[in-house]
Amino acid sequence: MIRAIVAILVFTTHASAQDAPKTVERLSPYGLARPVLVTASELPEDFPNDAKIPAVIGGKDPLPDGFQWLTKPDAQPDAGRVGVHLDDGAILKIEKRKMTNIGPGTVTLVLAKSSNRPSRTVTLEGKAVADYNELRRVAAERAAGSPYPPKEPGKPIVPKGTLVIVGGGGMTPDIGKRFIDAGGGEKGKFIALPISMPDPIRTQAEETFLKRIGAKDITVVPYREQKDLEDPKTIELFKNATGIWFGGGRQWNFMDAYEGTKLPALFREVLNRGGVIGGSSAGATIQGDYMVRGAPAGPNNMMCEGYERALGFLPGVGIDQHFSARNRFKDLTAFVTTYPQFLGIGIDEATAIVVTGSTAEILGRGKVHFYDRRKPVKDGEPDYEAFPAGVKYDLVKRAKIDEPKKSNE
Numbered sequence: 001m002i003r004a005i006v007a008i009l010v011f012t013t014h015a016s017a018q019d020a021p022k023t024v025e026r027l028s029p030y031g032l033a034r035p036v037l038v039t040a041s042e043l044p045e046d047f048p049n050d051a052k053i054p055a056v057i058g059g060k061d062p063l064p065d066g067f068q069w070l071t072k073p074d075a076q077p078d079a080g081r082v083g084v085h086l087d088d089g090a091i092l093k094i095e096k097r098k099m100t101n102i103g104p105g106t107v108t109l110v111l112a113k114s115s116n117r118p119s120r121t122v123t124l125e126g127k128a129v130a131d132y133n134e135l136r137r138v139a140a141e142r143a144a145g146s147p148y149p150p151k152e153p154g155k156p157i158v159p160k161g162t163l164v165i166v167g168g169g170g171m172t173p174d175i176g177k178r179f180i181d182a183g184g185g186e187k188g189k190f191i192a193l194p195i196s197m198p199d200p201i202r203t204q205a206e207e208t209f210l211k212r213i214g215a216k217d218i219t220v221v222p223y224r225e226q227k228d229l230e231d232p233k234t235i236e237l238f239k240n241a242t243g244i245w246f247g248g249g250r251q252w253n254f255m256d257a258y259e260g261t262k263l264p265a266l267f268r269e270v271l272n273r274g275g276v277i278g279g280s281s282a283g284a285t286i287q288g289d290y291m292v293r294g295a296p297a298g299p300n301n302m303m304c305e306g307y308e309r310a311l312g313f314l315p316g317v318g319i320d321q322h323f324s325a326r327n328r329f330k331d332l333t334a335f336v337t338t339y340p341q342f343l344g345i346g347i348d349e350a351t352a353i354v355v356t357g358s359t360a361e362i363l364g365r366g367k368v369h370f371y372d373r374r375k376p377v378k379d380g381e382p383d384y385e386a387f388p389a390g391v392k393y394d395l396v397k398r399a400k401i402d403e404p405k406k407s408n409e
Contacts, residue, residue, distance in 0.1 A: 037092070067083075068082070070110060083109065106124065134297075137306035149341070153289055155315060156314050161271030172364045176212075196247055196249030230262055239266065255294070284319050287314055302332075302335050316342060317343045317395070343398060345369070348369075351367065359401065370385045375398075
């Protein structure tokens, strides 16, 4: 089961505490449709507003959907809303996804506590920036009583089909061949998804890449918006696909585009038909359960509330990439220390795991690093096991599979 948020709660534009959620919607990947300024009082007469951005006065005018005016910075918003408090002179500017304070003083944004999360405060002053979609998602998840991450995630098993999970930085011919063969070879129907990159989306690079490794029938789907993704022609492409390739970039872009649409179920149908799902870099991480480095603010944040769920083709794991090349050993240590229920997998560049059932076969030039907190960590020794190409690893047993020795007779 794909543990993606099916919808994001949306609230009335009223700021009164008694207003309850009245509908649901999926947030646009582009954030707020129109820019707005939020102030505690009238804008100064000399305020430069050549773009004529509308201003709303907190506590008087309706705030944007999902936000609630707070009279005190330590007050708590209603469930599902982002509380907003502004010092005198502070001006909160929301433009698409970017939230900044362009006045003196402090903007305080508050997220209510939930059953498994304490109250959280974000302050904006100076050059500090917050992400509109991230805060809206967090508020919605908390209101829904989201239990993620679970104490006991699913077992890392792919019941049908094949996953090809590549650590970025190119790949060796045998990895490409395994992906194409698992998708039906020259007769396969392959879809490339390049939307982890920012706009304008380039489609030619992914098509060229798939042709180079042997695909003949290739369609690039460059859409982010639900209306385009759920167009009957697009849906039909996925119903006939034998292989899907997730490109590199930033993995949270995949969730912004596909979460809450019909596509995650269609992705899984490809596996159920015996097809293949592959991806490199961001396209590797998105195949796991916990989405490490999912923060819109930047890839150095390993764990970002609101962007923790990946697409979950491989349950029970968190997958990192560019591993040795970018010296990410301590990052994955921090992840499994925080969430020891997950198996951490760090994949080197030009290296892959090919997963069928619970078996991960390692291909490529580098190594794959497995972080298992079920095993004791010994002082002075690595807190992971690393294996090169040719090794098979049982993801459920969390152990190397010993191949039977070949007889010399």
